[in-house]
Amino acid sequence: MKKSKEKTTHNINVKEVNQLREENKRLQVLLHLAENLQAHLELDKLLFYTMEEVARILQADRCTVFILDEDKNELWSIVAMGIEKGKEIRFPAEKGIAGYVATTGEILNISDAYKDHRFNPEIDKKTGYHTRNMLTMPLKNREGLIIGVFQVLNKKEGVFLKSDEELLGAISQITATTVENSLLYEEQVESLNSFVETLSATLDTRDYITAGHSRRVTLYTLAICHQLQMEENCCEELRFAGLLHDIGKLCIPESVLFKAGKLTDTEFIQIKRHPAVTREILSSIHFPRNLKNVPEIASTHHEKINGKGYPDGLKFQEIPLGGRILAIADVFDALTSRRQYRDREPVEKVWAVLEQEKGESFDPEIIAIFRKVPLNKIVEILEYDQRDRLDQQELSQLADVKFDKIIKMKNNKENILTKEEKKIEKIFDKYYQREY
Amino acid sequence: MKKSKEKTTHNINVKEVNQLREENKRLQVLLHLAENLQAHLELDKLLFYTMEEVARILQADRCTVFILDEDKNELWSIVAMGIEKGKEIRFPAEKGIAGYVATTGEILNISDAYKDHRFNPEIDKKTGYHTRNMLTMPLKNREGLIIGVFQVLNKKEGVFLKSDEELLGAISQITATTVENSLLYEEQVESLNSFVETLSATLDTRDYITAGHSRRVTLYTLAICHQLQMEENCCEELRFAGLLHDIGKLCIPESVLFKAGKLTDTEFIQIKRHPAVTREILSSIHFPRNLKNVPEIASTHHEKINGKGYPDGLKFQEIPLGGRILAIADVFDALTSRRQYRDREPVEKVWAVLEQEKGESFDPEIIAIFRKVPLNKIVEILEYDQRDRLDQQELSQLADVKFDKIIKMKNNKENILTKEEKKIEKIFDKYYQREY
Numbered sequence: 001m002k003k004s005k006e007k008t009t010h011n012i013n014v015k016e017v018n019q020l021r022e023e024n025k026r027l028q029v030l031l032h033l034a035e036n037l038q039a040h041l042e043l044d045k046l047l048f049y050t051m052e053e054v055a056r057i058l059q060a061d062r063c064t065v066f067i068l069d070e071d072k073n074e075l076w077s078i079v080a081m082g083i084e085k086g087k088e089i090r091f092p093a094e095k096g097i098a099g100y101v102a103t104t105g106e107i108l109n110i111s112d113a114y115k116d117h118r119f120n121p122e123i124d125k126k127t128g129y130h131t132r133n134m135l136t137m138p139l140k141n142r143e144g145l146i147i148g149v150f151q152v153l154n155k156k157e158g159v160f161l162k163s164d165e166e167l168l169g170a171i172s173q174i175t176a177t178t179v180e181n182s183l184l185y186e187e188q189v190e191s192l193n194s195f196v197e198t199l200s201a202t203l204d205t206r207d208y209i210t211a212g213h214s215r216r217v218t219l220y221t222l223a224i225c226h227q228l229q230m231e232e233n234c235c236e237e238l239r240f241a242g243l244l245h246d247i248g249k250l251c252i253p254e255s256v257l258f259k260a261g262k263l264t265d266t267e268f269i270q271i272k273r274h275p276a277v278t279r280e281i282l283s284s285i286h287f288p289r290n291l292k293n294v295p296e297i298a299s300t301h302h303e304k305i306n307g308k309g310y311p312d313g314l315k316f317q318e319i320p321l322g323g324r325i326l327a328i329a330d331v332f333d334a335l336t337s338r339r340q341y342r343d344r345e346p347v348e349k350v351w352a353v354l355e356q357e358k359g360e361s362f363d364p365e366i367i368a369i370f371r372k373v374p375l376n377k378i379v380e381i382l383e384y385d386q387r388d389r390l391d392q393q394e395l396s397q398l399a400d401v402k403f404d405k406i407i408k409m410k411n412n413k414e415n416i417l418t419k420e421e422k423k424i425e426k427i428f429d430k431y432y433q434r435e436y
Numbered sequence: 437m438k439k440s441k442e443k444t445t446h447n448i449n450v451k452e453v454n455q456l457r458e459e460n461k462r463l464q465v466l467l468h469l470a471e472n473l474q475a476h477l478e479l480d481k482l483l484f485y486t487m488e489e490v491a492r493i494l495q496a497d498r499c500t501v502f503i504l505d506e507d508k509n510e511l512w513s514i515v516a517m518g519i520e521k522g523k524e525i526r527f528p529a530e531k532g533i534a535g536y537v538a539t540t541g542e543i544l545n546i547s548d549a550y551k552d553h554r555f556n557p558e559i560d561k562k563t564g565y566h567t568r569n570m571l572t573m574p575l576k577n578r579e580g581l582i583i584g585v586f587q588v589l590n591k592k593e594g595v596f597l598k599s600d601e602e603l604l605g606a607i608s609q610i611t612a613t614t615v616e617n618s619l620l621y622e623e624q625v626e627s628l629n630s631f632v633e634t635l636s637a638t639l640d641t642r643d644y645i646t647a648g649h650s651r652r653v654t655l656y657t658l659a660i661c662h663q664l665q666m667e668e669n670c671c672e673e674l675r676f677a678g679l680l681h682d683i684g685k686l687c688i689p690e691s692v693l694f695k696a697g698k699l700t701d702t703e704f705i706q707i708k709r710h711p712a713v714t715r716e717i718l719s720s721i722h723f724p725r726n727l728k729n730v731p732e733i734a735s736t737h738h739e740k741i742n743g744k745g746y747p748d749g750l751k752f753q754e755i756p757l758g759g760r761i762l763a764i765a766d767v768f769d770a771l772t773s774r775r776q777y778r779d780r781e782p783v784e785k786v787w788a789v790l791e792q793e794k795g796e797s798f799d800p801e802i803i804a805i806f807r808k809v810p811l812n813k814i815v816e817i818l819e820y821d822q823r824d825r826l827d828q829q830e831l832s833q834l835a836d837v838k839f840d841k842i843i844k845m846k847n848n849k850e851n852i853l854t855k856e857e858k859k860i861e862k863i864f865d866k867y868y869q870r871e872y
Contacts, residue, residue, distance in 0.1 A: 035613065174471060178474060185617070206687065253690065254690040286627050
């Protein structure tokens, strides 16, 4: 009797131990996932990570997270793998299997996709992928509202089991909150961004002369940043500084700011106050940590490396790199902007001014970098307010040509141009002189 | 032999099962915590929840999470319990036990606080609390940087054990990322907020006549909202709408906007464009979902309930409640603003205008609510640009008096005022007529 009883206990324990071990593994996986998901507050990074991890955990080939865009009633996701990585996919919120799940809230475990009438084989046709089986589940937030859909494709061995459904259910719960936080965060980021963009454009349009100025200065600045292979976050800081560099003009009376004739000394002093006012305004804004240097960069766009600029007469290295870049972009745009009474200055004259001020106003290294920006980018920025009318095929012919090239060609008229060079000049002139 | 072998297996299993069960419980607690922490993106809510939960999980009396403010080199937290709930505590980042842990990164498990020289008994003295033992641990982010400190006080039974340290370690890892996300989120919220506040104030200061106008309109609007017991989120939307209601004036030429003499018809049409421009500007901004109605509210502040307002000639219920409130706040501020050439209009005259327009321009119910705002609030807003000079003790005497009261007193001069009424009138007049 005793022996038999012990044997029973033993048997129960073996079974229990195995269950406990399974449960333990499951909890560890979920906890690990919960901890790691949180590390990605930016939505695209979060989605990439989630899709990779969930495919791995469920031993499946692929996983897609679709997010429900309630305003547009669409589901969207981003491509996580391959050459199209980062591309957005969008479709009506009721379309296909994902749409069915988003609409009904049902879980669909389909063991043979091609036998299910709701399956849309078009995507397989387009991508060359072959969907065998799929597990699709709504992504529900804590209030039980559907905020998206999880779709896992092609279980590596066999089909998706009940246990996969349960695991994905638990994962979905963790993911939903993380995704919601990320959406709230992105909303805030986008709202600051769109506020700055809108304000910048609005300030520029107060006067036809400056219309589009801040935008173009920002684009030239970013072109230089990319040429310098500056890291993403520094570019972002410079983008904000570019858009906001003239915000101080808000406090200069329009009668002075937009005066057509010659300025009096007093008026000139008033105008020259604007970068200091830019600093004053921007310093009262609590920028997020990644944009902390925006006030300093934006307010140094009239400093000169010889120390004769304003407001502080800073010298070379005392001026932040961003300020030195902005200074060049700002002057270049002023010189190449069209006025009602005149066309653009010829590009070689514009460059003569920049070269003359090299080492005095401007950092020679940045001037050299600016000369290396691809010519198609330059034309796109010059004609940004006409961008819908640009012929992209023509512009693509300027993609391998450096800005340098056209300046040298214009400066050296004695040289006989090759056929290729003539073509480049023709395209550039067409847009530069706006003969289109 | 066989029996003995089985018995051994059985024994191992019992031990293993217990360990597995323990581990299971631990994982469940952590997973549950991870899921729930994420539900609180706003920092104060996150901290309250964390402190309560961690005290419960560790079977301790209290838990405090201190956050390291690197800019100021301070630790700070908020009071989670009692009448001071929500109050901020701040101290130098190296002070006390928490400071020691934040600086060294060590874990301190102190079984008798009063025997440890690093313990500062001052706080106990102040609060009347008795600290017996404490477990203090750095809050480290994924990069291993200390971002704060966990402090758990008074284990319910006995002292904190090694197992408590381990559990708190795991909790700290989960919490750190959540706290960091929350800090990043709050940074974004604050940056949009400070941007709007700064811009609003800057726009107002372009002309001395409008200096402080948007701020005061916002404050009157919020006073009415509180009187209506409007929920927090709607108040926030109205705050933004108030700060931005005149942003459209940015596109009206200053020569028209600030013209001293009579406006021509054309000029008047130009001025009347400003709420439509406000809408146009604000509509290009992607406000976060809780501020979605800002453009509509801000751009309806010149609508009248009789349909004779602009830009759309909307009638009563077609005008959002927020727009109807703003309309009253806007006119009230215009009528009570001081001009260089004149003092404020007498308050009874101002109210005569509001009452006359009641049912024509203004929603009668909101006018009625406005009359119920406490008089001290009204004075604080009227004299907002002089707020440092206001005598708070005097103002507190107006706290139980409704705005109503002073209007009735002024309108009914035949009545003999009581001593108390005379006192109220004297304080109000002193500030209203700025005789101080």
